[in-house]
Amino acid sequence: MLIKIGFDIELGVTAPTALIYMLQVHPSRAADIADGEHITITPPLHTDHYRDAFDNHCARVQVPVGVSSVRLRNEAVVFDTGWADPVDLGAMEHMPADLPVETLPFLLPSRYCEVDSELLQFAWNTFGQVPKGWPLAQAICDYVHQQLRFDYQRARATRTALEAWRERVGVCRDFTHLAITLCRCMNIPARYVTGYLGDIGIPPVPYPMDFSAWFEVYLGERWYTFDARHNTPRIGRITIARGRDAADVPITMIFGENTLQRFEVTTDEVV
Structure with missing residues (x-):
């Protein structure tokens, strides 16, 4: 293609x-x-x-x-x-002591991802009993997809993950920040990705074309793509930049x- x-x-x-x-x-x-x-x-x-x-x-x-x-x-x-984003239902989670050291920055709080906030206790209360690995990352993605309402008119460049969670609204970067934060709260390394994602393989959407944001989590000794905004494997992602959150990739x-x-x-x- x-x-x-x-x-x-x-x-x-x-x-x-x-x-x-x-x-x-x-x-x-x-x-x-x-x-x-x-x-x-x-x-x-x-x-x-x-x-x-x-x-x-x-x-x-x-x-x-x-x-x-x-x-x-x-x-x-x-x-x-x-090909659509790969799915590996058996991808295992790594204990923090066993993670490659280069993934450790993606467990820490960052500008838009307040791991050290009330979201930490909320995450363990909500997802603590979910099987670790892929099921946990997907449960977080499902939650964020259902929790936030997508609204271009409510976009705000300064909105953090905690604010998005409280306001229950946002655009793709807000979905991504909240999902990243909850993954980090549960000790899953997660990083922010920005790039191109067109309406390929899906019906056209009624929004102007824009750059998109999604995230990657480290499971089973590799990074996997997740997308809390769309919450379904997509075709044609073209990465521009990766970082801890949107502040790293303007x-x-x-x-x-x-x-x-x-x-x-x-x-x-x-x-």
Whole structure:
């Protein structure tokens, strides 16, 4: 399967500044990109490329005096197997003492995932008797899917997992943060993922295309994909970045006053 991806994002600025973006496909999918990505910046500006601590592609754009807006565009075609997210009902949970050390940061509290809150006791009260491993991760995913109501109009960039749990509403990042937090409360490493997820293999949804958020949990000596927003295996996920939560993987970040003037995302199967 071939999937056409891309974006067209324009940000207005009022002063010289720097812009960081995480918009390239994750290095783990680099071999699947046909003819590379074609990122353009208008006007052409000096850009430094680097990898962060989670091996995500990042870039810093220097915005000088006299520039009032920066437009980022990209298009690419990505090969995908067309397989749905793998399911392994027998995937076992690891005791914290037996986990690979590189997974341990994904057990700890982070900016949007308050493991050290009332959610900790709630998680053990609610899920303490659920069989460990895949059944526990799926029970958490089921709970979050049922607990939160999806509503674009109620999106809020500062909403944490605890606030989403209390408010019972959110968008995909809120579903993801709450599920991650509950998994960490139950000693399952969980990490945040952002990327492309189009309406492939499902009826079209009545929302504008956007980047999506889901999460991965470490079971049975590997990372598995879960999605509390949709709560069903999906086809065509293309990862952009991974981190502890959304704070680690901002699509764009400008160090100063700015306005979003254009935001378009493309994720379509090539037929």
